[in-house]
Amino acid sequence: MKILAISMGRKNKNCDILAKQALMAAEKAGADVQFMNTMNMNITHCRGCGACSASRDKGGQIKCILKDDYLTMENAVLDADGIILVAPVYSLAPTGQLKNFIDRFGAAHDLSSATVEQEKRIAEGKTGDELLDERLFRKKYVAYISVGGAHTPNWVSMGLPNMYMFGMSTAMKTVGQINAYDMGRMTNPVFHPDFMEKVAGLGKHLAESVGKEYDDVTWYGEEGVCPVCHNNLLSYIPGKGTEVECPLCGTYGKLEVVDGQIKVTFSDDEKKRARNTITGLYEHHYELKDMMTYIMKNLEIHKDDMNDLLKPYFDYKPEYKD
Numbered sequence: 119m120k121i122l123a124i125s126m127g128r129k130n131k132n133c134d135i136l137a138k139q140a141l142m143a144a145e146k147a148g149a150d151v152q153f154m155n156t157m158n159m160n161i162t163h164c165r166g167c168g169a170c171s172a173s174r175d176k177g178g179q180i181k182c183i184l185k186d187d188y189l190t191m192e193n194a195v196l197d198a199d200g201i202i203l204v205a206p207v208y209s210l211a212p213t214g215q216l217k218n219f220i221d222r223f224g225a226a227h228d229l230s231s232a233t234v235e236q237e238k239r240i241a242e243g244k245t246g247d248e249l250l251d252e253r254l255f256r257k258k259y260v261a262y263i264s265v266g267g268a269h270t271p272n273w274v275s276m277g278l279p280n281m282y283m284f285g286m287s288t289a290m291k292t293v294g295q296i297n298a299y300d301m302g303r304m305t306n307p308v309f310h311p312d313f314m315e316k317v318a319g320l321g322k323h324l325a326e327s328v329g330k331e332y333d334d335v336t337w338y339g340e341e342g343v344c345p346v347c348h349n350n351l352l353s354y355i356p357g358k359g360t361e362v363e364c365p366l367c368g369t370y371g372k373l374e375v376v377d378g379q380i381k382v383t384f385s386d387d388e389k390k391r392a393r394n395t396i397t398g399l400y401e402h403h404y405e406l407k408d409m410m411t412y413i414m415k416n417l418e419i420h421k422d423d424m425n426d427l428l429k430p431y432f433d434y435k436p437e438y439k440d
């Protein structure tokens with residue numbers, strides 16, 4: 119059992135300390151452990167070129183053509199059975215470096231698309247290196263710790279929700295999470311033994327969860343409103359009465375007020391189609407496949423006039439002057 123802790127904060131500061139606290143507990147529970155700090159790693163943004171997916175669809179492996187430290191982190195994530203991800207909150211949300219990684223890792227490693235391609239290759243009689251990297255299909259388990267200085271939760275409100283996207287496309291099982299806000303007044307987490315014990319508990323729980331069937335994994339942390347991602351975000355849908363949506367999971371629930379308290383109920387069918395499940399990922403896979411039929415149809419309709427339609431925008435070149 120390999121557990122990787124990723125700290126995206128400053129070296130030897132709060133993120134590192136909390137990541138290592140959880141990792142030490144995982145090691146005591148029997149895990150082989152590794153630690154990575156990304157602060158000085160160069161992980162640039164996705165260029166949207168599609169080369170990673172194109173390589174997969176043409177019989178190759180999934181590889182980003184941008185040669186930076188993303189490739190190191192990608193390999194470490196694929197190699198791990200369990201991941202402890204710790205990231206600092208800057209402007210309400212985690213460091214942009216995390217989003218850069220998610221954008222480059224997410225769609226390219228989508229489990230539904232990879233499964234469709236792998237089944238196709240197997241049916242064609244391909245074996246060994248002709249198949250996609252087997253690490254893509256391993257069960258993975260993840261725990262999140264969002265770290266923020268503000269003592270009011272609404273100043274770190276997008277920390278954990280954004281971190282949750284890290285494991286979505288590969289259907290990682292989230293085993294728990296901690297919203298480590300108020301770090302400013304706490305000064306240093308090592309001054310607070312009860313809190314550090316809570317963090318250690320998360321690492322231990324991750325190690326104990328690795329290898330279990332996803333449905334048998336219990337949750338560590340606050341329950342939250344959504345029973346799948348356990349975050350507290352809801353979207354109101356105009357014209358849909360009391361129907362609300364978890365914007366992370368894409369699942370619909372019914373809102374009601376019971377004894378003066380808001381209650382949201384999600385059906386079992388909705389929970390099964392959440393975005394981090396293989397069912398939810400297949401739903402999106404076929405949505406994109408259907409989208410391509412519209413794209414090809416529209417390109418055919420406009421094959422003779424597309425250049426003329428685009429020319430005014432290509433020729434319009436106002437410049438920014440500093």
